[in-house]
Amino acid sequence: MHSAEHLLNGEMARRYGCGRAFSAHIERKKSKLDYHLPQAMTEEEIRSVEAFVNHVIDADVKVTEEFISQDEAKSRFDMSRLPEGASETVRVVHIGDYDECLCAGAHVAHTAEIGRFRITSSRYQDGVQRLVFKLDSK
Numbered sequence: 001m002h003s004a005e006h007l008l009n010g011e012m013a014r015r016y017g018c019g020r021a022f023s024a025h026i027e028r029k030k031s032k033l034d035y036h037l038p039q040a041m042t043e044e045e046i047r048s049v050e051a052f053v054n055h056v057i058d059a060d061v062k063v064t065e066e067f068i069s070q071d072e073a074k075s076r077f078d079m080s081r082l083p084e085g086a087s088e089t090v091r092v093v094h095i096g097d098y099d100e101c102l103c104a105g106a107h108v109a110h111t112a113e114i115g116r117f118r119i120t121s122s123r124y125q126d127g128v129q130r131l132v133f134k135l136d137s138k
């Protein structure tokens, strides 16, 4: 779930310039991510984002990590999410060339482990696009 979240966030930020989800509820069965968008995504756009995530899963790319200094991180990433008192060295998680972000969480070793990605519902209200997704084992 968490690794799928990385892929969805990376692609949403690339396509819409909306940044990564500002609110996330990641659970075992179903997860929700919220993005600030000026208008609702169409069904076609949602299926296109979903297809992208499944494409990366099918490509079975490696998930790798890299440790860099906070100073270097500041020049490469939005540091606003970094917790106070984070260590001098921070971890960057890469999913092939598709996504990189600062993260201390646990990830799959390669994307095929994620399973099948499905956006099961969406909602748009007051400038917030919510995407709900599930994973099915293949």
Ligand SMILES: [Zn+2]
Pocket: 002, 006, 093, 103, 104, 105, 106, 107
């Ligand atoms: Zn992560």
